[in-house]
Amino acid sequence: MSDGKRFLKQATQTDVAQAAGVSTATVSRVLNGSLLVRDEVRARVEAAISALGYIPHESARSLATRRSRALGAVIPTLNNAIFASGVNALEQAARERGYSLVISISNYDLDLEAVLVRQMIERGVDGLMLVGNDHTAAARALLATTRLRHICAWAWAEDAASPNIGFDNAAAMAEVVDHLVADGYRRIAMLAGPTAGNDRARDRVQGAVKRLAGHGLSLVNLIETPYSIREARAAAIPLLAARPDAVICGNDVIAFGVHFAAREAGLAIPDDIAITGFDDLTLTAELSPAITTVTVPAAEMGRLCAQHLIDAIETDTDPVSLRLDTRLVIRQTTRAASGAIGLP
Amino acid sequence: MSDGKRFLKQATQTDVAQAAGVSTATVSRVLNGSLLVRDEVRARVEAAISALGYIPHESARSLATRRSRALGAVIPTLNNAIFASGVNALEQAARERGYSLVISISNYDLDLEAVLVRQMIERGVDGLMLVGNDHTAAARALLATTRLRHICAWAWAEDAASPNIGFDNAAAMAEVVDHLVADGYRRIAMLAGPTAGNDRARDRVQGAVKRLAGHGLSLVNLIETPYSIREARAAAIPLLAARPDAVICGNDVIAFGVHFAAREAGLAIPDDIAITGFDDLTLTAELSPAITTVTVPAAEMGRLCAQHLIDAIETDTDPVSLRLDTRLVIRQTTRAASGAIGLP
């Protein structure tokens, strides 16, 4: 008995067909909700299915239909709430449409990303979500020759090589700069994320630098740090040596680090030092002082990627780009726009 | 030309075989690293593969081998860093062994979980990670009849129906209680997570209640709240009405809420009120006062699940249970163990 179980074979469509006294084609029709099956026959087939505990074999189905009903996502990490939330939404939206999600993590390594893209293609995903617009030539070539439908999220560029569903990182940072300058801050420093192979981080720096230049200013200090509270906190020390009156952070995780470093250094926020983040993680609003940051539509990006990818797949079209909005949320780590330029 | 591309067909093993002047069997052997292929032939095949840009078709492979080289994970949410981190580690470890990861989110809904388990089976994953020991009869039946290898993580029970790789939630909470009592706290309340369909949350409550009873005490108040800072913060108000001198929180997210609520109420932590969390999220150490909490081996669980699942798959054995340790991390939201029992 336990031995019998060991070699137990899953019921197959053929078994169901025999049990119901029909052809496998009919079973397939019932499974796929085809309307051209008599109710009586349909009932018989459904009875056989549940009697046998039959479970369809998706690989076989994929092989026959050349469709996997699966989406893929290659992301830098799940250890940042902003990506976790995006993937969460992507999965929910995909599932609502009957698609599965296979994910892999690149750890911000573009060469690894290319390998992962290839594996996604092998797995036969029908659509793929990537993050950002920085990708290796190898990855691009793979995507191009296989014509795999894909969307690059978390970024938006006029001239992007692939469809983008995201936002303009540079523009968002420009808004931050305007706010800071309007508040009277002049000695502005930036603690950025690693810009190598990361167009989002790079755009944020460039966005800040260019807009500052427009105000006739430049960064009094610019340092890059990994996305970790601890490392950002450590990097804040040398950064603060330039005696900035405001620090623009590459994202909220970095802002947390600077926040704690400033507190430790006995600096008053926002009077001695202003701090801005990016992402609007839940906790930015709860810390005191609450962090001024930029709201990023992470869940919406995930949801939209799923929907647009699936629409494109099912209508046999190409996904299109979508530019989403960010919003500056002014809280307590920057002064309210009172100390405007030119006040006595 | 653009029209030609539209109907472009992926190179198949047959194409490679023809190009290399060998049989598909030989191509297959090369692909799978079989040793019984002459070097000269192998080279010819490899040349053809890269010349044609051939990419193997995993569905076809899975159909033929009855193996998918994919793992599945069904988790409650990705919007909690502790699960995100576990999945992140699971993916990394799986990938190292050549396995893909397909994930789905149950939103703490056990009926949905059962549906997702079924989809995982359809997809043909070779192994599955679930969270906790609470599952519907339907899910259990599916797992049992298909004999799908699986591990239930985040929990550990002597009599678990499935292999567990996790920790004893009740024991961890008992340790929290001991610490609190040794510190002199007596009016202890608990803000728990939703216990319905969640054995981890239930075990944490039971672990606290039983250990308190051992000390001749009982909770002065017990309320459940969703795992959200905002809702926990709101729930803390009625909870504090019982005038507890310590609040045990179901996890760190809830602890954040209580932390902010206490601060808002003007209570001094830990003198007016002690707070304990669970999970040891990064920020618990950085807030001030830093939160006393329980370290949970999330990444390790993910990694071990992948390894043990894959070992079991490849050696054709069943995965076994592993009990991991948690550790109480005493920080600043509880008094140091000075006010021990019986002091004047």
Added chain:
DNA sequence: GTGAAAGCGCTAACAG
């Protein structure tokens, strides 16, 4: 070592 042939479980024309 290598090729031929038979499927893996399912869907998709095509008849009837």
Added chain:
DNA sequence: CTGTTAGCGCTTTCAC
């Protein structure tokens, strides 16, 4: 409406 017949692309005996 339903059955028959071919495959989808790959692996796997079994001969040679």
